[in-house]
Amino acid sequence: MGSQIYSSTPQFSYQFPKIKPRQVSSYSSLHLKSRISTISCQQQPQSTGVVTETPIPRTATYNVDFKTYEDCKLGISRYPDFVYNAQGGTGTGTGKRIELSDEISIDFDLEKLYIPPLTSATAKFLGLPLPPFLKIDVEPELLRGYVNQETGKVNLEFKAKFWFSVGTIYRAPPLLVDTLLTSDESKGKIRGGRGERLNEEGGCKLIGVATVEPIDDLFMNTFLSLPTECLAKMNATISFSST
Structure with a gap:
C-alpha cells in the first residue's frame, strides 16, 4: 500500500510585478524638466524670455x-x-x-x-x-x-x-x-x-x-x-x- 508525504509548510506561488523601465524614466525626465523649467522661469527676464547671467561687480x-x-x-x-x-x-x-x-x-x-x-x-x-x-x-x-x-x-x-x-x-x-x-x-x-x-x-x-x-x-x-x-x-x- 503506497504512502504520500505532505509538507507541513504551506507553499505560496507569487509573481513580482514587472516594473517597466520606460515608465520610471519617463517620470524622472518629466520631473527633471519640471525643475529646470521652474528655475529658468525664475532667472528669465519677463521682457525677453532669455536666460542671462548678471556679472558680479568687482568695484571697490x-x-x-x-x-x-x-x-x-x-x-x-x-x-x-x-x-x-x-x-x-x-x-x-x-x-x-x-x-x-x-x-x-x-x-x-x-x-x-x-x-x-x-x-x-x-x-x-x-x-x-x-x-x-x-x-x-x-x-x-x-x-x-x-x-x-x-x-x-x-x-x-x-x-x-x-x-x-x-x-x-x-x-x-x-x-x-x-x-x-x-x-x-x-x-x-x-x-x-x-x-x-x-x-x-x-x-x-x-x-x-x-x-x-x-x-x-x-x-x-x-x-x-x-x-x-x-x-x-x-x-x-x-x-x-x-x-
Missing part, C-alpha cells in the same frame, strides 16, 4: 600708500647715473578697482606726495657724494596710473619739475620731466632699462625714460646738451588697504 575703493627707498637712480644725457637714496619718500592716494578687471586705478594726492631731494647726503656721482652746495629738488605735479594685482604690473604717469641749485648763488629754471614709470621695460634712443613687478610684499622697481626739453638757461642747455633724455629708477612699495 582702497587707500593706497607709496614709499620710496634706497637703491634708486637718476640719469640725464650721456652722463653716468646718480646713485640715489630716496629713503623717506612717501605718498598717499585713492584706488578704485576697474569693474570686471584685476586692475586698480590710482591717483595720488600731490599735497601728500614727497620725494627727497638729491644732495650730498642722498646722492653719489661716480662713487662720490654730490658737492655740498649742489642740490636737485623734485617737485611732483602728477602721479597716477594703474596697478594689476594679478600680474603685478605697474604703470604710473609721472610729471615733475627738477630744480638744480648751488646754494643761494645759482638756481636754474626747472627741468620738466614727463614719463611713464613702469615695472616693465622703458626704452628711449639713448636711455633704457627694465623694472620689476610687484611682489607679495608690495615691493617693485619702477623705471621711466623721458625727453627733457631746453630751458631758458644757456649754461644748463649747454652743460646737459638739451634736448636730451633722462632716466629715473625708483625702488618703492605700493600697498593697499580697504577704505
Whole structure:
C-alpha cells in the first residue's frame, strides 16, 4: 500500500510585478524638466524670455600708500647715473578697482606726495657724494596710473619739475620731466632699462625714460646738451588697504 508525504509548510506561488523601465524614466525626465523649467522661469527676464547671467561687480575703493627707498637712480644725457637714496619718500592716494578687471586705478594726492631731494647726503656721482652746495629738488605735479594685482604690473604717469641749485648763488629754471614709470621695460634712443613687478610684499622697481626739453638757461642747455633724455629708477612699495 503506497504512502504520500505532505509538507507541513504551506507553499505560496507569487509573481513580482514587472516594473517597466520606460515608465520610471519617463517620470524622472518629466520631473527633471519640471525643475529646470521652474528655475529658468525664475532667472528669465519677463521682457525677453532669455536666460542671462548678471556679472558680479568687482568695484571697490582702497587707500593706497607709496614709499620710496634706497637703491634708486637718476640719469640725464650721456652722463653716468646718480646713485640715489630716496629713503623717506612717501605718498598717499585713492584706488578704485576697474569693474570686471584685476586692475586698480590710482591717483595720488600731490599735497601728500614727497620725494627727497638729491644732495650730498642722498646722492653719489661716480662713487662720490654730490658737492655740498649742489642740490636737485623734485617737485611732483602728477602721479597716477594703474596697478594689476594679478600680474603685478605697474604703470604710473609721472610729471615733475627738477630744480638744480648751488646754494643761494645759482638756481636754474626747472627741468620738466614727463614719463611713464613702469615695472616693465622703458626704452628711449639713448636711455633704457627694465623694472620689476610687484611682489607679495608690495615691493617693485619702477623705471621711466623721458625727453627733457631746453630751458631758458644757456649754461644748463649747454652743460646737459638739451634736448636730451633722462632716466629715473625708483625702488618703492605700493600697498593697499580697504577704505
